[in-house]
Amino acid sequence: MQKLKTRSGRTIVLPTDEEDRQINAGIAADPDTEELGEDFFKRARPAREVLPAAVFEQLVALKRPRGRPVGSVSPNTKKLVSIRLDPEVIAAARASGEGWQTRVNEILRREFLKA
Template structure:
């Protein structure tokens, strides 16, 4: 945590920055959703392009529901964690 002196200097720098003015209540009242402010971008779907050099092979396998639930319970990235577990199990 910054000291009181550091905090004061930080806030002074913020206040003097012309590229980042503090927003007022009026600014917030005038704010619009992005899809209203720039309608041409509202329905743009970004799609990931092809890999330059695929590093993994797509496979399909059947897993017990409780195993899959356990893998997914740690959140996003479960496929990579499963890959790491399999590598360790086969000694790679």
Template structure:
């Protein structure tokens, strides 16, 4: 239960919300049952007890993964900003799509062989 002070803060927020004001007694008096205002098919789908509704709770990790895209790599690549001679970059780019991947493979091979 909120304290009186917390309750006052909550109520002030409700009172300040002009887009979704708290219902008055008149609002409740005008309200009509869902079966009177919804299309029959919609009402039937919402109230059909023969089809149990299942709710699957997701973990924070699953929720975060859905929002931020693919899983993190074990050894992610680093973004590097470096200056390279223009003719070198032009030659590499001219080799076509995937040139950066090929450069990475060449550098990895050179490191593994102890050449750099």
């Protein structure tokens, strides 16, 4: 069993060669699937070009923006800064899994805001 670790700390278990063969056989046996070839991608167009304008605008309106909601005020608003850290420090922090930046913030808070 082969595993990959993502930058966010998640572990992905890759299928074995036998499992991969079984998966591909199942796909090949499914009449509702087809391989999308080069010709398909040459003909493909963005949704904006093929959907009616009203439908496309409704879909865009449904998409949630990234980041904090506009107007949200938090007493703990963080500031974006850039610092240089040793590659080993970053690797160890990332290897600790999701939420590593918050943990680094807590370590720095304890060190610099000793009360």
